[in-house]
Amino acid sequence: MLKTLRLLMLALGGACLSAASQQQYVPLMLKQGQTDPVSLFRAVKAGSDEALVQLSQYAQTHQDPYWLKQAAELGDARSYYRLALNETDEATHRRLMSKAAMAGFAPAQHEVALLSDASEHRVQWLEKAAEQDYLPAIISLYQWLMIEERADEAELWMEKAAPHDPNSALLLAKQEWRTGKYALARSWFRHAKEQGVSQAKDYLKLIDNYWQAQGSGLAVTRQHCVINLQPVVLSLENMQQMAQLSQSFAADSRLQSLPVCLLEPIWVKPDAVKCDENWLSHRRLGCDVRQLSRLPLADNFTHLMVLAPRGKANVHNGIMYLDQGDSYSVFVHELAHFSGFVDEYPLSSDMAEQVCHPYSRAPNLVIVTDAAELPDKLDGWRQSGEEWTMAKARTCNNHQMQAYKGSDQLTFMEYHDQQYIPPLYLSLWKYRLDNRVELLPAFVNFAQAWYEKGNHTIAVQWQNKAEAFMYPINTSLPAAVDTASPL
16 A cells, blocks of 8 residues: 555656656656556657557556556557456446547447447447457458348458458358359358368359359269259258268268168259249248250250258158258158158148048058058058057147057157157068159149140140159150240
8 A cells, every 4th residue: 555655656756757857857757667657658648659558468467457557547449348358347347438439449439339229229339349340340240241141341341351260251152142143252262261261161162063064073873763852052052051061962871771872962043943041921931943844964864953042941742942041961751751741740721631541551650540541551651560659649639530650769750850760661662662652743734834835835845744753653754845935
């Protein structure tokens, strides 16, 4: 305490010097201030901005709260910022941080922005800090603008961050790719790659191999294929998703016995096929099937998998739709729908009306009005040769009929992230594929779409192709479809 009082007396004594005398001694006081904060205090009083910076540095280095407070009260924003960081009381923390922000200190302005609940105030403080080239604020600003769907404004700040932050360079590259600036996107991907971002390297590899080219390396073949699934990719993120799906499918020991093959994907520009997350107001992902039919599909494809940016996953006849957020488990779930497997979670009343009837041929479910009917409907399960345990399914909870499943455990048809596929299901699945039981190819979708358009010539060609797939013994393959016909 005596030491502090002595320092204060010395400081006040120094204040009695004339302004001219003080100015003469400023260099000496700065030199002494390397070890003596009092000399720095005097130099600040003499009007030295450099002394204030040094006093602040001294206080922060020595974690001295007294001199931090003195430097702050003398107008040093950094000291207010440090005091705020050291403060445990929230109200005091906010007050001190606000003082540092008002004094123009960019890190404090950034912090105040993050503490703000009002969107307008948050953006204002972020802009103040970003305009001082404070990188964390620039990154926070463009991220917030993206959340508010102000993509054009966000991109301007992203461009400022990208040269200095590799993750921002990666985001900018993806943004440029979405807007069709492919050359610029490649350059930013390369920049991010050079800065050590492995994901940028992966994107460049996919672009080099598949963009506007027929690449190789993602196909998954089996000894025998009934379904040849043709992926159609609509975005860069979907292409990365496709690579991950392919890798997971190739390694999935559960599905090794199924005659399902994955063809090499084709990657098309977004405007090549019209798709929408609320296709025909059905609240699910869908695309213009006629446009899909005119793509350069593989000669041996039977089914399609469309990977699009957004929308609810679903299967319609021989076409599967996935969005970029759908995981591999969703893919497996939807793949089973090709073979007639029905969801085991409660269906809506409208869907239940279509599915919950006594003539249902869903392989994983038996649907009855009364449990007494069950013994007469289990021949398919008995003939599978697999053991099974019957349990009630929730499929028809919104219907008067009751569904039963061949497993008392949660299965992959009830929850997308559930890995369990009962042996009974795998046996029934393989039987259905091998015998093409109610297995509708994408050709059915194409035929229907062209009939609706009134082009019977193309529709009949696709219909013939569908029949040749569904009844291969009695029907020879028709000639190739004229995909060059006008829409």
